[in-house]
Each structure stands twice: as C-alpha cells, then as structure tokens.
Amino acid sequence: MWIYEKKLQYPVRVGKCDVRMAKFLMEQYGGADGELAAALRYLNQRYTIPDKVIGLLTDIGTEEFAHLEMIATMVYKQTDA
Secondary structure (H helix, E strand, C coil): CCCCCCCCCCCCCCCCCCHHHHHHHHHHHHCCCCHHHHHHHHHHHHHHCCHHHHHHHHHHHHHHHHHHHHHHHHHHHHHCC
C-alpha cells in the first residue's frame, strides 16, 4: 500500500519558458527509455520473480512514478506562458 503526499520529492524550479527543452523532457517522460517505461517494466517484472524481491521492485517502480511527476511539472513550467 502507498501513502501519497501531494508534494514533489524535490522542488522544480524553471527560470524561463523553453519549448525546445520541453520536447526533450517529453521524450524522457514517455519515450522508449523514459520514466514511464521504466516504471511499468519494474512493476510488471514483479510477477515473474521470487517473493523476496517483489517488494523491492514495487518500491523502485513507485519511485519511477515520483520521477514522472517531477518531469511532468518541468514540462508544464517550460510551456506555461
């Protein structure tokens, strides 16, 4: 079970809007090697491994979702006019 706190793991500060940087961040968000793909890989691998490791992969997958929140915030701040 997770306890969700409505705050980012680390503060996100963006000095100015930069749409070009937002495009790079979107690749990190949902690209083939991005945070979403990593989170899903970790959470899906839980079903094929011994019980001792399931909790660890759940924790790592959850951490990847925290990264998604930070990247989404960065994209929003990069494109907020």
